[in-house]
Amino acid sequence: MAVEADPPGWRAGSSSDNGPLRIVRGRVNTTVTATILSGAGFTINRTGVGLLTVTYSTAFPTGLVPAVTLTGEGDATSIIEAGITNGGNVVASFTTQLYRNTTNAAVDGIFNFHVIGLASP
Numbered sequence: 001m002a003v004e005a006d007p008p009g010w011r012a013g014s015s016s017d018n019g020p021l022r023i024v025r026g027r028v029n030t031t032v033t034a035t036i037l038s039g040a041g042f043t044i045n046r047t048g049v050g051l052l053t054v055t056y057s058t059a060f061p062t063g064l065v066p067a068v069t070l071t072g073e074g075d076a077t078s079i080i081e082a083g084i085t086n087g088g089n090v091v092a093s094f095t096t097q098l099y100r101n102t103t104n105a106a107v108d109g110i111f112n113f114h115v116i117g118l119a120s121p
Contacts, residue, residue, distance in 0.1 A: 030050050
């Protein structure tokens with residue numbers, strides 16, 4: 001499958017049933033000044049310690065919820081929850097929370113994410 005640049009995301013060859021795929025990926029720091037360290041095609045909003053909403057610049061089509069994978073960096077934090085938000089007629093964002101492995105306390109840190117879903121028609 002070929003992957004081509006298509007800012008603000010990436011497009012991959014067709015899926016077997018519904019057309020081309022789009023990939024949004026990034027690396028984010030959830031500190032007080034929440035920062036996008038790499039990636040494009042999304043914005044971020046920190047709403048608490050380790051709590052962040054990632055909103056796609058272009059939402060995914062209705063009824064075709066994208067797959068979201070998240071990985072915390074370092075051995076002190078892990079991502080243990082992520083929710084998909086349906087913003088009206090399109091899937092527009094997800095929210096995630098970072099926790100410390102040893103105490104389960106909310107903590108700021110760095111995480112990486114990948115979102116893969118069908119491109120808009």
